[in-house]
């Protein structure tokens with residue numbers, strides 16, 4: 001048995017680069033340009049590690065991965081591929097890849113992965129066949145390193161039941177990531193139930209989560225199952241967890257450790273067989289330090305963290321996302337699919353996207369409905385809301401107001417001003433939309449949940 005690393009890559013120059021880097025790092029390397037050569041060689045000797053491309057002239061690297069899993073269960077396999085979508089990441093991990101590396105990659109990262117693969121040989125006998133990830137519903141799209149890291153985490157967790165905390169600004173795709181985690185988990189066959197702590201009045205949240213018995217409180221005319229019960233055998237997604245009242249956090253923590261709970265007004269314990277995924281747009285660590293969030297619950301939920309950066313920090317995702325969301329908008333509306341011109345895509349990359357992917361989705365819906373031709377060029381894009389200008393009339397008046405308030409010795413000026421500003425804009429938006437919250441939120445550039453929470457807290 002040799003200690004060589006076997007490299008299967010049909011792109012000659014990339015193969016050469018990897019060979020050089022591996023040799024330089026002191027590894028013995030054997031390179032192959034197709035699968036046939038590897039299959040043959042595997043009958044004769046065994047490598048220390050396999051590095052394989054996916055698309056090869058005589059087949060698919062994932063097929064090889066599967067074969068090797070059967071014949072050489074302890075052999076670490078690193079999959080490298082230019083096809084960098086979530087599905088590929090999940091398939092690679094499901095078939096037992098030790099790691100998955102999207103191209104183009106940093107050669108140092110590649111070498112570091114090789115070292116890790118060699119030092120921690122895997123037992124990969126617990127992979128479960130072809131749990132195909134044919135998830136229906138919207139697909140996650142993203143090419144940026146940040147989104148690739150998200151895909152890898154989802155793939156790596158595909159056989160796990162761990163809690164995950166998903167953080168990111170409103171509209172960055174937290175719920176979509178939660179769904180992808182569920183769809184690519186052993187619980188995929190079970191329900192996915194989402195609860196938004198910000199959207200439910202605090203006094204109702206407990207019975208919403210845990211259900212209630214008949215007569216538990218005034219108005220509880222019948223027994224009602226809670227979200228925990230509905231999510232039995234599946235996943236419970238707790239959105240805006242930072243908004244959960246502290247008393248309920250305590251209860252949630254107990255359920256997580258005891259794996260059972262009581263309905264409100266109930267005396268029979270109910271088994272809780274759910275995986276918890278949580279999300280927040282807030283800085284939970286800060287909430288903890290300020291005493292608004294229980295530290296122990298924070299640690300319990302924060303086992304694995306997926307951080308989704310705002311769209312403006314991953315503008316390289318915009319072209320593919322825009323194409324994808326345009327196609328989705330066409331499907332939703334039943335209208336003919338549009339295409340962005342190169343100029344339009346360039347213009348889109350330059351926007352601020354304070355509403356993140358949701359804002360881009362809304363823009364795609366709008367141009368699908370509004371544009372006349374099939375091509376959407378830069379001029380056909382709805383105007384970006386002008387950034388607040390310094391010389392705006394209302395800002396000058398705001399300064400006067402602040403002056404006057406300070407003169408009266410009032411404090412917390414920004415707190416009051418921001419609250420008043422938000423109240424005014426919410427009233428305006430609800431007027432505009434005739435009370436329709438979804439539309440009002442869209443006007444404001446907020447998520448519907450954000451609007452609901454703010455309306456509640458006003």
Ligand SMILES: Nc1ncnc2c1ncn2[C@@H]1O[C@H](COP(=O)(O)OP(=O)(O)OP(=O)(O)O)[C@@H](O)[C@H]1O
Pocket residue numbers: 138139140141142168169170171172173174175176177239281321324357358361446447448449450
């Ligand atoms: N990477 C992505 N690929 C494709 N679609 C995306 C992606 N990210 C977000 N979306 C779409 O953007 C919209 C907003 O995403 P989502 O509701 O998951 O955001 P969120 O972070 O949960 O927002 P909020 O915090 O306001 O609830 C959805 O329509 C979602 O399908």
